[in-house]
Amino acid sequence: MSGPHAHTDPVAAGHHGAGHHGDGHGHGTRRGYLIGFLLSVVLTAVPFALVMTGILSAPVTAVAIILLAFVQILVHTVFFLHVNPKAEGGWTLLALVFTGVIVTLVIAGSLWIMFHLNSNMMPMQPGSMPGM
Amino acid sequence: MTRDATTAENAELTYYETGEDHVHAGGSTMLGFWIYLMSDALIFATLFATYGVLSTSYAGGPAPRQLFELPLVALNTAMLLISSITYGMASIAMDENRVGATRGWLAVTALFGLAFLSIELYEFGNLIREGATPQASAFLSAFFTLVATHGLHVSFGLIWIAVMLVQIGKRGLNEDNKRRLMCLGMFWHLLDVVWIGVFTFVYLLGVLR
Missing domain, CATH: 1.10.287 (Helix Hairpins)
Incomplete structure (x- = not known):
């Protein structure tokens, strides 16, 4: 990158690069x-x-x-x-998979724990918790 | 930027100043915004978990089957789904540098988003009039928190679309605006993904129970 056209090249490269990145x-x-x-x-x-x-x-x-x-x-x-394996060098997919693991843990874990907690507690009124 | 009269050294300075930094900023913005969206997904995950735990705690109040009107929810879902494809059309128009088409599709997207919000507020109004207020039971507290948080996101998406319509009107489709539109697109499409969870786990499974 030298010579009189040097100042226009980076702009063109920048545009191309930005498009490629996203x-x-x-x-x-x-x-x-x-x-x-x-x-x-x-x-x-x-x-x-x-x-x-x-x-x-x-x-x-x-x-x-x-x-x-x-x-x-x-x-x-x-x-x-x-989302695909190539976007952002795979980082979007990795972030998504990580989030998926955490989301599953949070939702499944909460339901599991609270369900067991519920069944081990004394009901507030008779018949208020059918099927427990 | 100084031009023409510069020496080769100055030209090189210009290159380092604007070229690389700008490219990098744009590239990392997309990944950074994606990571923000993932953290937003975690917020919704905790709200879904809360709803899941409390969804049968009616406290003697009304149950989902008596409250939810599926035709209305189906209409609402259609509004949001259509707004996703119209945003897709805006993204394509943006890629092709068609300013008018981009603004047009953005406006159409905003209209469908507005329709979604109006229907949701109408539904909330009906529920509250029937006495199914957020304070009536744990189920309703969790329901209103989850669905209204999603609605609030859509509201902010609408504000963002309005801002982008002005920005594009003033500056056209420059690199900054393109980057912003791509972030807004991810935000908008993610809200549709969250809504899939809402209509399936809250409305459909609620009526089924």
Whole structure:
């Protein structure tokens, strides 16, 4: 980088570099967004339909809508948030996986502990805690 | 920046001052904002955990089945989902440097976001009129905290969109505004991801119970 054009080169390089750095984040394609949108419409409509029509038994419906929610979260992460192993040298994916572990621990751990705490406590009034 | 009359040394100085630093700042902003979003996800995780623990503590008050109107929730979900794809269109217009299209899609996104918020406030109003206030039971406290925190995020997203509409109007799609729009996009799409958890675990499973 020398000579009379040196002062214009870094600007061009800067623009290119900035675009490259953010690659994994904001650069979806029209097709990608549309595929993601169609998938998430189906993944939203099906659980609502299952619950509102009551076609399946309650426990089966519950399992089905939870699974569909996880699939939809995955679809949004890939098609809308553009998380992939290459974005930011893999750091976005690593942060996401770490957060996923913590979220699972917080939610599952809280429910587990509080459920057991609940069943080991004296009920406040008779019949106020059915099924415990 | 001094130009033309500079020597080669001065030109090199200019290069170090503006080029590299600027690129680096933009690059680390995206990762930094992503890590902020992950910490935001942790806030929602604690609220979901709280709701999960308290979701059957009705204290003699109303249960989800008597309160939630699924058609209204479905409409609300559709508003937020559509606002995600319209933001996607804004991102694409931004990549193609089409200023008018970017602002147009941003405005459409804001309208759908506003529709979502209005429906949510209408729902809250109905609940409170029926006596299902946040102080009625632990279930309702947790419900209002979780759903209103999400709604508050959407409100701030709307303010951010309004600010960006002004910024783009004044300065166009420069590198700074592009970076801001990419951060706002991640924020907006993450709110949609959180909403998947809300409509599944709060509304659908609540009615099912």
